[in-house]
Amino acid sequence: MRRQMSAITAGDLSLRLPTPAGRDEIARLARTVNQTLTMLEEAMSKQRRFTSTTSHELRTPLAGLRVQLEEALTYPGDVDPQESIRAAPAATDRLKTIVNDLLLMARLHSGQPALSEPIDLGALVTEETAPRTPGVPVRIRVLPGVWVHGSRIQLIRVLDNLLANARRHAHSLVEVVVEPVSGQAVVSVSDDGAGIADADRERVFERFTRLADARRRDPGGSGLGLAISRDIAHAHHGSLRVEDSPQGARFVLRLPLAESD
Structure with a gap:
């Protein structure tokens, strides 16, 4: 059981301890550890999905803003720079909204009680x-x-x-x-x-x-x-x-x- 535990890392939580037969202290400990590992694996999986989705949501307005600015710099005769500047705040506002909401969610999940x-x-x-x-x-x-x-x-x-x-x-x-x-x-x-x-x-x-x-x-x-x-x-x-x-x-x-x- 000690050797199996030492092989478990944050990068791979799929391993489980061998569970001895019976209901003595060692068997109960092994089952409890395996249940904890299952919960940790699910939490890590949710965290990875959330990180991936957040990256995508932040990348979209950033990419749009970059395209607007690049077009204004690359084609100054065809693209009105003032129009690009006027359009930029909408993308930055969306980024600000996402970041503020993510910070609020982080505070809600921090476990720190709010003033009641x-x-x-x-x-x-x-x-x-x-x-x-x-x-x-x-x-x-x-x-x-x-x-x-x-x-x-x-x-x-x-x-x-x-x-x-x-x-x-x-x-x-x-x-x-x-x-x-x-x-x-x-x-x-x-x-x-x-x-x-x-x-x-x-x-x-x-x-x-x-x-x-x-x-x-x-x-x-x-x-x-x-x-x-x-x-x-x-x-x-x-x-x-x-x-x-x-x-x-x-x-x-x-x-x-x-x-x-």
Whole structure:
């Protein structure tokens, strides 16, 4: 067992310890070590996929920006340099958005707890919905006394992501409901758009996953908003899911309900 353990490296976590028969301490130790190695291998595999996807997402706007600048330098008589300069901020803004979202995800996964405080969730939703710019109207229905403990900044980020996503896909209306249900604070954000296919209800929460309609409506997005929102929900011991709706998409945030002050 010691020789096999010494052969296991971070580059190859596929090896496993031989498991002796029986249920004595050595056999239990071998099974526990093998289970730990399996979890580490899965975590490393996810990390490699994430690194590969992140590299691709960062490379795309960088390549576009480089092409614009190279064309302006190589063909000064055919390409308007001012047009290239005007187009450059869009690519840099996309890079900035991706980097900022990656930093936020890193903080969420660092294990460091965020500042927690009692929050009137209904009041928070009302405050964040009121200053919305003209566009698809947002109708809210808030029941009083829906309190949670959490990070105000992080919960605002979730609400902003859900509201922006709903308004992007809605035809004429977005509805937000805040209510207590079975010991939980529930926030549902619904739109009257085309909705999300059942097969894509979990996919939309994957990092850098952007459905075709989302890419068309918001080509500058990072593809991390919903993934970050779910991570924040989990950090608050809650959940974020797409649930059934008569029309359009319905995102439902559930958090542990706290007693109001």
